[in-house]
Amino acid sequence: xxxxxxxxxxxxxxxxxxxxxxxxxxxxxxxxxxxxxxxxxxxxxxxxxxxxxxxxxxxxxxxxxxxxxxxxxxxxxxxxxxxxxxxxxxxxxxxxxxxxxxxxxxxxxxxxxxxxxxxxxxxxxxxxxxxxxxxxxxxxxxxxxxxxxxxxxxxxxxxxxxxxxxxxxxxxxxxxxxxxxxxxxxxxxxxxxxxxxxxxxxxxxxxxxxxxxxxxxxxxxxxxxxxxxxxxxxxxxxxxxxxx
Amino acid sequence: xxxxxxxxxxxxxxxxxxxxxxxxxxxxxxxxxxxxxxxxxxxxxxxxxxxxxxxxxxxxxxxxxxxxxxxxxxxxxxxxxxxxxxxxxxxxxxxxxxxxxxxxxxxxxxxxxxxxxxxxxxxxxxxxxxxxxxxxxxxxxxxxxxxxxxxxxxxxxxxxxxxxxxxxxxxxxxxxxxxxxxxxxxxxxxxxxxxxxxxxxxxxxxxxxx
Numbered sequence: 042x043x044x045x046x047x048x049x050x051x052x053x054x055x056x057x058x059x060x061x062x063x064x065x066x067x068x069x070x071x072x073x074x075x076x077x078x079x080x081x082x083x084x085x086x087x088x089x090x091x092x093x094x095x096x097x098x099x100x101x102x103x104x105x106x107x108x109x110x111x112x113x114x115x116x117x118x119x120x121x122x123x124x125x126x127x128x129x130x131x132x133x134x135x136x137x138x139x140x141x142x143x144x145x146x147x148x149x150x151x152x153x154x155x156x157x158x159x160x161x162x163x164x165x166x167x168x169x170x171x172x173x174x175x176x177x178x179x180x181x182x183x184x185x186x187x188x189x190x191x192x193x194x195x196x197x198x199x200x201x202x203x204x205x206x207x208x209x210x211x212x213x214x215x216x217x218x219x220x221x222x223x224x225x226x227x228x229x230x231x232x233x234x235x236x237x238x239x240x241x242x243x244x245x246x247x248x249x250x251x252x253x254x255x256x257x258x259x260x261x262x263x264x265x266x267x268x269x270x271x272x273x274x275x276x277x278x279x280x281x282x283x284x285x
Numbered sequence: 286x287x288x289x290x291x292x293x294x295x296x297x298x299x300x301x302x303x304x305x306x307x308x309x310x311x312x313x314x315x316x317x318x319x320x321x322x323x324x325x326x327x328x329x330x331x332x333x334x335x336x337x338x339x340x341x342x343x344x345x346x347x348x349x350x351x352x353x354x355x356x357x358x359x360x361x362x363x364x365x366x367x368x369x370x371x372x373x374x375x376x377x378x379x380x381x382x383x384x385x386x387x388x389x390x391x392x393x394x395x396x397x398x399x400x401x402x403x404x405x406x407x408x409x410x411x412x413x414x415x416x417x418x419x420x421x422x423x424x425x426x427x428x429x430x431x432x433x434x435x436x437x438x439x440x441x442x443x444x445x446x447x448x449x450x451x452x453x454x455x456x457x458x459x460x461x462x463x464x465x466x467x468x469x470x471x472x473x474x475x476x477x478x479x480x481x482x483x484x485x486x487x488x489x490x491x492x493x494x495x
Contacts, residue, residue: 048297050297053494058304059431066306072484074492079456081495085411086373087422087437088495091365092386096378112366134299147314155310157320159359173314209307209314217365218495222426222433224305230472238306241431242371247303274301 048089049278050218051134059241066237067198071246088205091216094143094177103175106148106188112281120170122151122189124265127225127253129213130182134276139219144177144272145211146186153194153204162194187265190227198237205232205239208253214274225253225270304433307426311361316390327379331389333364333403338368338382340404344466344477345438347393348398349425352485356397359428360482361390364401366421371407405440411451418446418453420465425482434492438480441469456491464490 061073081088083235083273102109111173127146131139149155152164156172174186177255207224214220226233233239233248250273259267312320319468334342345364349357364387367373374385389399408416412468418439425434439447447453447466456462482490 042333046356053301055432057300061431066321066429066431069306069431071355071427072357072427072429073352074434075352075485076438076461076487076489076491078492078494081452081493082455083412084495085452086415087365087367087417089418090373090375092377092384093375094311094329096376097329100325104326126375132299134301135297136299147310155313156322157310157313158476159309171313173317173322209305209311210346211315211385215426217422217435218423219361220301220363220433221304222307222311223302224308241305244301247300249304250300251305271302272467273302275301 048216049084050089050216051278057244057247063241066119066152066241069241073207078189088218089216091213091219093141094213095141097143097177099176104184104186105176106170106172107185109174111169115165118169120150120167120189121210122167122192125190126185126259126261126267127270128183128185128188128259128267129253129270131178131184131214131274132182132274133214133219133274135278137258138178139214139274140178140180140182142178142215143175143213144178144184145171146208148188148189148208149194151189152279153192164192164194180252193230193232202237203232203235205230205236210270210272211271212274215277219274221272221274223251223272225268226251227268228252289421290385295324304431306408306428306431307433309359309428311359311428312390312392313384313428316361316388319390319392319394329377329386329388331387331399331401333366333384333401334388335382338404340383340407341476343403343405344475345401345403345421346398347480347482348396349482349484351429354486355480356391357427357484358393358397360402361388361426362399362400363388363424364403364421364424366403367406367409367419369404369407371409373409408446413451415449415451416446418443419451420450424451425426430484435483435495436482436490436492437465438467438478439465440478441466457479461489464488
């Protein structure tokens, strides 16, 4: 967001994140580096700068998945499924809001099928649902999407593996050092404890950071349920010292 | 394994949201064109440059290979680089002749190669006062990659600058340093650099922590 080269970020705690090699999630076995990461020690402008997407022109429904893939509005078609509003705040590790940053998301439809040519799951595609959204956070760091709750779906990891309902979430933050892709799971989903991808995390508290909370206060009667999902990106050290 | 000294020292400090794999369908969310889905008016994609941009116009291509030597066909890559003068263009704006940021992906098409059209970056100063050789930061996401991988692309024809680069010198093994050097090719009179990214095993690419 700034051209400053002198900002620093709190080091990423790699014991908190999933390890590269997590054999319970079988695809990671052949895709995990075996050599140690080379520490940059002193990050440079190349790591501490990043793109600012304030000028990226959003379409009117880019954050409204109920409308952004509608085939023919005159026919009144809307996606099948449980209508939800997913919202939250992007903040850094010191609680400082991250304004005007790009939040992107993608998901399966209510039946658990993605609009992707490689997804051959039995559940049908929904003609009115694309499953892609994006927006910029506002000046307080808030974002919101209107969508349908994605369905759980089976996948070929173990004999009977099912992904819990989830929405993929991608955030940019102030620099490429803060770049993060995660998944939002839904509070109370009984499939969460069985998921090999969730299990790549060792600390149950880390799993908690990925759970969207049902928020009845922000739900809209006779319309949608709200789920709140706050995203924490790495903290900028300079800010911490400025606050002393 | 928990490292006691990695815990936040202040109870006022929040933990970073945990990373998860981008999964097999990252393309529908972040690389719409390569998923065969309709694109929006403005997408962040792999043409970082317009014809009138200052600098040497180049193409970058490569594959992503797994530990078995097989092509990874569902990778998603982000590039971040300086302009020809060594300055990062932070304001992403598709009306400008050059943007420092780009995205690309591998699929079953085009020989499972990723590609970016851009300009050759200028040198950027290291905080220690030395010059880093021209380079492009690449971030790799894919199914089976739990936390995105960060690497750098350097240029084969910048031998002198590469030899003096303080970041390349951080890599102890001269053999492993070579995994970051893109090979010069000329195709139909156009300059192209090739970097194959190897996720694991023999010839494994150097990935950075920063």
